[in-house]
Amino acid sequence: MPRGREHQELAEREGSKGPPTEAEDAAVNDVLRAISHEFNNHIHRFYLLSDRLRGEAAATPEACETAGEIEALLPDLEGLVNDTVAYFAPLRSRATVFETADIVQSLHACTADLQVELSGEESCRDCYVSADPGLLSAALRMICERLEQVLGPGATVHGSLRKNDVAAVLEICLRLPADSKAGAAGGLSMALAAKYVSRQGGHFTEETTCGDSGASGRTWIVALPLASETSGENR
Numbered sequence: 001m002p003r004g005r006e007h008q009e010l011a012e013r014e015g016s017k018g019p020p021t022e023a024e025d026a027a028v029n030d031v032l033r034a035i036s037h038e039f040n041n042h043i044h045r046f047y048l049l050s051d052r053l054r055g056e057a058a059a060t061p062e063a064c065e066t067a068g069e070i071e072a073l074l075p076d077l078e079g080l081v082n083d084t085v086a087y088f089a090p091l092r093s094r095a096t097v098f099e100t101a102d103i104v105q106s107l108h109a110c111t112a113d114l115q116v117e118l119s120g121e122e123s124c125r126d127c128y129v130s131a132d133p134g135l136l137s138a139a140l141r142m143i144c145e146r147l148e149q150v151l152g153p154g155a156t157v158h159g160s161l162r163k164n165d166v167a168a169v170l171e172i173c174l175r176l177p178a179d180s181k182a183g184a185a186g187g188l189s190m191a192l193a194a195k196y197v198s199r200q201g202g203h204f205t206e207e208t209t210c211g212d213s214g215a216s217g218r219t220w221i222v223a224l225p226l227a228s229e230t231s232g233e234n235r
Contacts, residue, residue: 025090032085039081046074083188093132093199097227100124100161100170106137107172110144113153116174120161127163129170130227131200139196139204142189143174143220150176169202169223176218201225 054067098106104121147157159174194204202224209217 022092025092028090032089036081036085040078043074043078043081046070050074080188083192087188087192087195091135091196091199093135095130095200095227096133097229098129098131100127100129103129103131103136103170103172103224104161107140107144110137110140111147111157113148114144114151115154115156116159117156118159118161124161124163124170127170128227128229129224131202131224135196135200136224139193139222142193142196143204143222146187146190146193147174147176147220163226164223167223168226170226172222172224173207174220174222176220197222197224 050067050070053063053070100121104118107118108116148155151157157174159172162171162173164171190204197204202222205221205223207219207221209219
């Protein structure tokens, strides 16, 4: 059988299976948990080796410096492993209907070290959004943490809310300064945030704009599907 036909039939068989069952998702989660456990065991061994290196009676300044560099790298490595496992883990979204005020409150709850000034709340006051509370909170937290990395603690983020009737979404727009070098697509955490938003029927994108002075700026957009007041589960 030609290889092309074989691949086509395999794809058709895979497509005919439909979405994974809860049992299949549970099996995948078991494997990912085992992988995460093994990775974290090795990371913790590095912590122990670093402590040993620093604690040797004859430790040199160079050895102490090396131990410090190892200890500084390990939290990032641990976060990378955990984010990678989370990215490939199966997700099941449970939509709840929120008022715009609830979404704004959730955003502010994720920005403890940032000042977020939003416009457009009044015009979107009567909008309702369908979202999974846990996934939405996780996505907003990751986005805000990235903003803090880019702008620094205590920075002010200017944003807006706008209703896009054509796409049937409510858009949370967060503007970055023109001199910012970070993009929404950068980093695994942003990929994970985008996955969480898309799993709820929305999307997370970056829009480039050009101001009057000619300087280009970036706007991060979290778009969540609009809903009627009575759709979905009870709030």
